[in-house]
Amino acid sequence: MLDKNGLTEEAFLRSYRAEDFQRPSVAVDMVIFTVGEAEEKNYRKLSGKSLQVLLIQRGGHPYLGSWALPGGFVRPDECTEKAAERELFEETGVDQVYLEQLYTFSEPKRDPRTWVMSCSYLALLDRERVQLKAGDDAVSAAWFELSYTLLREEKVMLAEGGVKTQVYELVLSGEGEKLVAHIERKTRVNEGVATVTYALESCEGLAFDHGKIIAYGLERLRNKTGYTDIVFQLMPKYFTLTQLQQVYEVILDRPLLKAVFRRKVAHLVVETDQYAQGGGHRPSKLYARDWREDLTAKW
Amino acid sequence: MLDKNGLTEEAFLRSYRAEDFQRPSVAVDMVIFTVGEAEEKNYRKLSGKSLQVLLIQRGGHPYLGSWALPGGFVRPDECTEKAAERELFEETGVDQVYLEQLYTFSEPKRDPRTWVMSCSYLALLDRERVQLKAGDDAVSAAWFELSYTLLREEKVMLAEGGVKTQVYELVLSGEGEKLVAHIERKTRVNEGVATVTYALESCEGLAFDHGKIIAYGLERLRNKTGYTDIVFQLMPKYFTLTQLQQVYEVILDRPLLKAVFRRKVAHLVVETDQYAQGGGHRPSKLYARDWREDLTAKW
């Protein structure tokens, strides 16, 4: 079949000059979450949990010295998933990790070097699997504990719509540093059409728009925690139900009722005959994920 | 601050040569859904609804003559959202539309011309808003009714995991044509890590990997219908509760109980004093979206 220039498809493809169009660079950036434990002096008490994200300190311009999400450019022979797996492996030495595409950020000015889009990925992993190669001269990687709280909220109601503006504070603590970003989340309704936009209001010590990407990743994790079993991707192979509940609580940032929680997860786990001992109290049974459920569920 | 080559940030940026790296083209592709009505001869009966997607017939290579999602390349001065809005306006003449980023497809071979990534967007709109400029010589746009059904399913359980393979058939009917794509959805569980992959098994009359993108969009719409109020983005300003229920039913592809449905949506709508008349039966009250809820809800 010939096109309007009288070319066959083969001839068209031979004559196609991709250089005629300007192209962006495309990077992948990884929001890698894990759950860490705080020190606990009381031998009886359980250790507190915290949600952590992996950052690397930039060893070159731009944002030299700032902390950034691990990532890198996508190569012509790979898809973004492959690039994400590659970067993740380079950074943590781990493969076989839960990975999910998050969002593609594409503001023309987001990178001072050139036109760079970032296809971001969310990765979840059990802390025990990662052994960060400590202080590898130039680049150092570290876990940062994160908190994400609503600073202020404003609603304006108009005749045919309205605007809700929320400002969240993202605080990342680790390596003796405290990185703070303020993220503005605007929900607009206009003639029935709803739109949500995110903007970085301020950002200290965090490179590029990575504060926004982390906020995005956290919201995804929180939302999905409500309607999928994604949380298990953060758990080790064997765990107690209390540990599982702690992880839910640290993600959702609110306490859950024990009895209710256990009823709800009962069908997602299988009991083992092992017990976790050592605390000054009744030992708790170890459970494993019942992965058969994954093949039944919708996600 | 100087980097390891002794350059300031400014000097580094001046010396940065973006051409040193190979770059992909980036396009946006739009999955535009709407709800259409079938003809109904019986004056008493309600017209059946169907979910439809907008396709354009390709007027050039590659895939000359095939149907494809509307879309185009992203320009250096715009983000993908802007490009999506621009393409949507060019195609339908409508702005102020619900738009949501869907997924970025990046398989190196997905476009025979060159390395092209597609950042896809989901758009929802009320059918009444669009007036397709019919048969504009070269390019013609048309609504295709879609059905998406499970053809076969297979589960393999292994010691430490399992694989579920589902094959769905996507059928698009419109313009006297019937486009059929088979999409394979693989859910894999390995050592507790769950991954889902989509692959296009076969595809007739649909360009590129657009069958996969449509399936992806439909799944997103279905899922979000369960936990957000996204469906209202498909409704006109005033509607009856039965119309609303019909739209839910055509998306979820199953009947809902009337009384239960009305209880659930009651707090999302506001009653008007208008009635929809003309059917040979009791007139039904017209409702409008209560957009105040959007500013309260989480999404």
Add this chain to the structure above:
DNA sequence: AGAATAGTGTCTTTTAGACACTATAGT
């Protein structure tokens, strides 16, 4: 009149929330 849809009432079942109670290791 009667077909077809609009709209409501209420009973049952399921799920979530609240909270108290018993059990058990380890110092």
Add this chain to the structure above:
DNA sequence: ACTATAGTGTCTAAAAGACACTATTCT
């Protein structure tokens, strides 16, 4: 013995499911 956690039972409240019943219009 006592502390802190493990694990269960049960009552209540809310939401979902099921279905029947009444209301209303137009040919």
